[in-house]
Amino acid sequence: MTDTQPLLIELGTEELPVKALPGLAQAFFDGVIAALDKRGVTVARGDATPLYTPRRLAVLLPGVASEQPEQRSEVLGPYLNIALDADGQPTKALQGFAAKAGVDWTALEKTTDAKGERFVHRATTPGATTAALLPEVLREAIAAMPIPKPMRWGAHAHAFARPVHWLVALHGGTVVDAELFGVRAGRDSRGHRFMHDAPVAIAAPGDYVEALRAAKVLVDPEARRRAIVDAVEAAARAAGGQARIEADNLEQVNCLVEWPSAVSCAFEAEFLAVPQEALIATMEANQKFFPVLREGRLTEHFIAIANIESKDPAEVAKGYERVIRPRFADAKFFFDEDLRQGLSAMNDGLATVTYQAKLGSVADKVARVAALAQAIAPQVGVDADLAGQAARLSKADLQSRMVGEFPELQGIAGRYYAQRDPALAGLSDDDRAALANALDEAWQPRFAGDDIALSPLGKVLAIAERLDTLAGGFAAGLKPTGNKDPFALRRNALGLARTLIESGFDLDLHRLLAAAVARVGALPAGKDGATASADAGELYDFLLDRLKGYYADRGVPGAQFAAVAALRPASLYDLDRRIDAIGTFAQLPEAAALAAADKRIRNILRKADVAIPDAVDAALLREPAEAALAEAVAAAHGETAPVLANGDYVAALTRLARLRPQVDAFFDAVMVNADDAALRANRLALLRGLSERLGSVAAIEHLSS
Known part of the structure; x- marks a missing residue:
């Protein structure tokens, strides 16, 4: 059996693209392992993961065989x-x-x-030595990396994500004779660009991580990430608050530095008059800073991560503060100018903004949404006039300078402006606050995993907005195909479904979709003479398709979802309760047998060759087993009717599960397709009554494999 030695490959480059860096490192790591596996070289991967910094990609494997097998x-x-x-x-x-x-x-x-x-x-x-194979392994791994825009440098044809300056290749303590991009492999890595301006000799792969740490480089991204979080949280505590550390911001900062060092900074308190979301967006998206909050509110403090341990951190902080001040000043100017204009005045300009060529202006969309919101509001205990007013202002902030600069603040900006708009002074304080919050909540959920709107008015706006978006998108021929979804209709469909389900609104979705389709269909014909149209049934199917994934993520088996979806419930809240009930039913010992029986019954009914009467004739119940089943079905009908009316689907299915003995006995002792047509029709009527009640909560035949 061949011996194994640790393997180290380090590719040193100029600063790699921040957002692409983790993917490049993973691809290089996977590519080296795949190329070794392809050649039959045994790899003991252990818990190894890609190592990387902005200037290097590294593969460190604890055990790699010294040669191929025969x-x-x-x-x-x-x-x-x-x-x-x-x-x-x-x-x-x-x-x-x-x-x-x-x-x-x-x-x-x-x-x-x-x-x-x-x-x-x-x-x-005989198998080749791993050392002899590694040059081709490296070339193969590099060739498989996803580099959309390779760079060329020098007077040669080499191309990579960034120019390559050094290559370390060690198998055990031996340097592998390899070359990449015109650079020969050695054992010399490089430390921090500024704090360790000297080569770092790696005696053996196992020394790599600590040797670089001594040279002011944290090559393990997880260790670097922990160091950033610890430093930022400590600096925030010293400033009297808590750091806001968003995963995406943290990941980008982690890909910008090799030796993170926290720098405490501050800005002028007067900027706190600007919506904090705008300031936070500027700090995170543009500068990769970490805001400091206190009880959920932004403070004037923020934390920057430098890629150097400065002898004068205060001077470094001044540089970060100088960078952020002009952007904050712009945000304050936009906010002040928007307040002078007022939200209601902004709304006037929406008539000149095209929403979609076939669907008219943004003002047209707002009018449709307002009509839907006013129709929905009374059904859920919300004031219809307030819902209409909120909907009519829901797009006004599109005309604001703030949203023009920070598009992600749509809705959020509207909330701030509604709170201060003089034109809304006639509203009570409670109504004004509800309207302002609804303008923001109407956009929830904004992304996967986001919460739905919190307030009833916000939920109404969120529902109305998505109904119109879906109806309009389908009418305009913008149905998603493959990866194309220009109107984000899939996301809107799931947002609508989640809002209806998680809010507990027991609304008739068929009617809501029909109303939305009718309003879109009322638009005048376009220049080509074609009118926009959509189909409410098709929209309902589209929503069900989105819900299939939603419930799969919650661990609901596909057969259970299909059983409920087959009934096409009018209310998605009702659909959700039925799915919970069918999950409980599926755990009962009688479930599989009853599902199989129901499937058998439906097949028999589909092949019936006689007219099936509406009721069972007791005089034609000849066999004891069919009489017993008829009696049991009648009792089940009577006992389940009130619980079904109250939506207690678990109780209904639990009661129906008790029918199994009579069902089994019936199929064991009774021939359904008797020669006597009257007997046959009566038995079919009995089975139809049984199947209808078994399918009153869900089409349980879907549970039968």
Whole structure:
């Protein structure tokens, strides 16, 4: 058995693209392992993961075999009738095959397949050393990396994400003789660009991480990430608050530094009059800073991460503060100017902004949403006039300077402006606050995993907005295809479904979709003379398709979702309760047998060749088993009717599960398709009544495999 040695590959570059860095590191790591596996070289990966900094990609594996196993080959040659002549001597075909294999024809073996006997050359050769294979392994791993825009440098044809300056390749303590991008492999890495301006000799792969740490480089991204979080949180505590550390911001900062050092900074308190979301967006998106909050409110403090331990942190802080001040000043100017204009005045300009060529202006969309919101509001205990007013202002902040600069603040900016708009002074304080919050909440959920709107008014706006977006998108021919979804209709559909389900609004979705489709359909014809149209049934199916994934993520088996979806419930809140109930039912010992029986019954009913009466005739119940089933079904109908009316689906299904003995006995003792047509029709009526009640919560036949 061949011995194993740790393997280190480090590719040193100029600063790599921040957002692409983790993916490049993972691809390089996976590519090296895949290329070794392809060649049969044993790899003990252990818990190794990609190592990287802005200036390097590294693969460190705890055990890699020193050579391949023996290589066995088998090359098929000509069939005997072609290879040998009548005297049993080799033909030119066989001689040529033997010469190509490098052996005398008499050394060849024979094998048999479906066409007959043929010659074959089998050979066994020693495996190559891993050191000899590594140059090609590296080239193969590099070639497989996803680099959309390779760079070229110098006077050669090499291309990579960034220019390459050094290469470390060690198997055990031995340098591998390899070359990439014109750079020969050695054992010298490089430390921090500013704090360790000297080569870092790596004696063996196991020394790599600590040798670089001594050279002011944290090459392990997880260790670097922990160091950033610890430093930022400590600095925030010293400033009297808590750091806001968003995963995406943290990941980008982690890809910008090799030796993180926290720098405490501050800005003028007067900027806190600006919506904190705008300031936070500027700090995180543009500068990669970490805001400091206190009880959920932004303070004037923020934390920057420098890639150096400065002797004068205060001077470094001044530089960060100078960078952020102009952007904050712009945000304050935009905010002040928007307040002077007022939200209601902004709304006037929406008539000149095209929403979609076939669907009119943004003002047209707002009018449709307002009408839907006013119709929905009374059904959930919300004031219809307030809902209409909120909906009519829901897009006004599109005309604001703030949203023009920070598009992600749509809705959020509207909330701030509504709180201060003089035109809304006639509202009570409570109504004004509800309206302002609803303008923000109407956009929730904004992303996967985001919460739905919190307030009833916000939920109404969120529902109305998405209804119109879906109806309009389908009417305009913008249905998603493949990866294309220009109106984000999939996200809007899931947002609508989640809001209806998680809010507990027991609304008739069929009617809501029909109303939305009707309003879109009322638009005038376009320049080509075609009118926009959508189909409410198709929209409902689209929503169900989104919900399939939603429930799968919650661990609901596909068969259980299909069982409920088959009934096409009008209310998605009701659909959710049915799915919970069918999950409980599926755990009962009687569930599988009843599902199979229901599937059998439905197949029998589909093939019925007689008219099935509406009721069972007791006088025609000849067999004891059918009489017992009829009695049990009648009792179940009576006992489940009130619980079904109250939506207690678990109780209904639990009661129906008690029918199993009578159902089993019926199919064991009774022939449904009796020769007597009257008997046959009566038994079919009994089975239809049973199946209808079994399917009152869900089409349970879907639970039968």
